Amino acid sequence: MNYLYYPGCSLESSARSYDVSTRWVFHRLSLGLKELEDWNCCGATMYMSIKETIALAFSARNLAIAEKSGGQIVAPCSSCYTILNKTNHILQENFILKAKVNQSLKRAGLEYQGTVRVRHPLDVLVNDVGLEEIKAKMVRPLKGIRIAPYYGCQIVRPEGFFDDRENPTAMDELFASLGATIVPYPVKLRCCGGMLMTTFPEVALALNREILEAAEAEKADLIVTTCPLCQINLDAYQVKINQKFGTNFRLPVMFFTQLLALSLGADRYEIRLKENIVPIPERIIGGLP
Amino acid sequence: MVKAKMREQEGNRKREELLREFWFQVSNIPGGQKIKRCLQCGTCTGSCPVSQTMDLTPREVIALFRAGDMENILKSRTIWICASCYACTVRCPVGIKVTDILYALKRLAMENDLFPSRFPVHALSRSFVTLVNYFGRSYEPGLLILFYLRTNPIKLLGLFPLALKLWRHGRISFIPKRIKRKKDLQAMLKEAEIMEMIIPWELEPVRSH
Numbered sequence A: 001m002n003y004l005y006y007p008g009c010s011l012e013s014s015a016r017s018y019d020v021s022t023r024w025v026f027h028r029l030s031l032g033l034k035e036l037e038d039w040n041c042c043g044a045t046m047y048m049s050i051k052e053t054i055a056l057a058f059s060a061r062n063l064a065i066a067e068k069s070g071g072q073i074v075a076p077c078s079s080c081y082t083i084l085n086k087t088n089h090i091l092q093e094n095f096i097l098k099a100k101v102n103q104s105l106k107r108a109g110l111e112y113q114g115t116v117r118v119r120h121p122l123d124v125l126v127n128d129v130g131l132e133e134i135k136a137k138m139v140r141p142l143k144g145i146r147i148a149p150y151y152g153c154q155i156v157r158p159e160g161f162f163d164d165r166e167n168p169t170a171m172d173e174l175f176a177s178l179g180a181t182i183v184p185y186p187v188k189l190r191c192c193g194g195m196l197m198t199t200f201p202e203v204a205l206a207l208n209r210e211i212l213e214a215a216e217a218e219k220a221d222l223i224v225t226t227c228p229l230c231q232i233n234l235d236a237y238q239v240k241i242n243q244k245f246g247t248n249f250r251l252p253v254m255f256f257t258q259l260l261a262l263s264l265g266a267d268r269y270e271i272r273l274k275e276n277i278v279p280i281p282e283r284i285i286g287g288l289p
Numbered sequence B: 001m002v003k004a005k006m007r008e009q010e011g012n013r014k015r016e017e018l019l020r021e022f023w024f025q026v027s028n029i030p031g032g033q034k035i036k037r038c039l040q041c042g043t044c045t046g047s048c049p050v051s052q053t054m055d056l057t058p059r060e061v062i063a064l065f066r067a068g069d070m071e072n073i074l075k076s077r078t079i080w081i082c083a084s085c086y087a088c089t090v091r092c093p094v095g096i097k098v099t100d101i102l103y104a105l106k107r108l109a110m111e112n113d114l115f116p117s118r119f120p121v122h123a124l125s126r127s128f129v130t131l132v133n134y135f136g137r138s139y140e141p142g143l144l145i146l147f148y149l150r151t152n153p154i155k156l157l158g159l160f161p162l163a164l165k166l167w168r169h170g171r172i173s174f175i176p177k178r179i180k181r182k183k184d185l186q187a188m189l190k191e192a193e194i195m196e197m198i199i200p201w202e203l204e205p206v207r208s209h
Helices: A016-028 A052-069 A078-093 A095-106 A121-129 A131-136 A170-177 A201-217 A228-236 A238-245 A256-263 A282-286 B002-028 B032-037 B043-047 B058-066 B070-074 B087-091 B098-112 B122-135 B140-151 B160-168 B182-197
Strands: A003-005 A033-035 A072-074 A146-150 A222-225 A253-255
Touching (some): A003 A016, A016 A033, A016 A121, A016 A253, A016 A256, A052 A072, A052 A095, A052 B182, A078 A095, A078 A228, A121 A170, A131 A170, A146 A170, A170 A256, A201 A222, A201 A238, A222 A256, A228 A238, A228 B160, B002 B032, B002 B070, B002 B098, B032 B098, B043 B087, B058 B070, B070 B098, B098 B122, B122 B140, B122 B182
Parallel strands (some): A003 A033, A146 A222, A222 A253
């Protein structure tokens, strides 16, 4: 399978650790991962709230380039993943909007038929590669590490292409197969507030507190997530949450590819561990009990 | 007496117009018309992680739409607080795309300049679009700077400790990334802007329930 990598804007600046660790894992598992040529921003949740056709054309440019290159898009950022999938869905269902978008794409020398599949790396790893094969390449078991798997909203919602929309388990199974203990985590899909951290911080801080609280109540060693926005909200704002609510959280938050890479033999530099603001304990980095 | 009547007519006309525009936006969403099937069960509100901070709950938004009161919906904070987590959409028993409907409402509010006062969330979207139209990609530090310049420049100073922390951890880049074929992108956007204005005429007429 030809995987076309769509890093998205966050993975180029604030979440480069997600970018490098995803590339590392794909390389380690001998999966070809070619970056989508001259990709542009997906439009995020914000473009859609201004103009519809323009937002769709903006996002569809990526789909059109992928169609031309022939392959599936792999998008690690949950927001990119949802937006690209949504655009795809709308263009496949609504022929008027599709005609309008194609008319616009023509100006950029592109066209979109509607044949591209957009996938999340978690989906690719669990369903295309399979847990058996990943386990076979494991170098360090994650024995004794208690993980709170935090999926965030937009990886299984609204469509739920590869996992349950109320109780996804792909990440649970992945890390359980590598020896980790998965704590019961009922808030695994609870919203972190996303950009509300900028526009309406009081609301977002309270939401993040709940997510951290649930992990701490189960004595989790760390939270593992699949979304750059969730990661930065939970990690970088932890101090602020402690200040505001008088709590005492000190929970590391890692990208799932970072932890997976550690288990597959990466060292701390290969996954840019310095980016994680709450320090990761040596016990987790070493992996060995 | 005559003046009051004229004002009333004007108000009615405006209301009809907003409803028609809204209906057009909704009909573009795959499955958008299911909004007519709302049972008023409140599952959307119950699933919403931020409904307690809204002035109108998602269920009330749909109820107001059915009563034909678009203006109060557009002036509410609700549409701007929604963080697009899609919990309501997934759980709605009749399949209403609540999140996408809130997007349609955001666009409507933007177009008609109807905002809740002192609640400048829309400024973030505007800043974002300015940025990505220019570079082709988003640039996080630039986005925050533009947003605060538009809303509350003093708050930029308060951002400094966080920025310093992120910079120390290597999470801030100083140079915005841009795409190679910027000219193509801009030509495309220009065309899309024209396309945006074309509205098919065979639309279902709006009926108040």
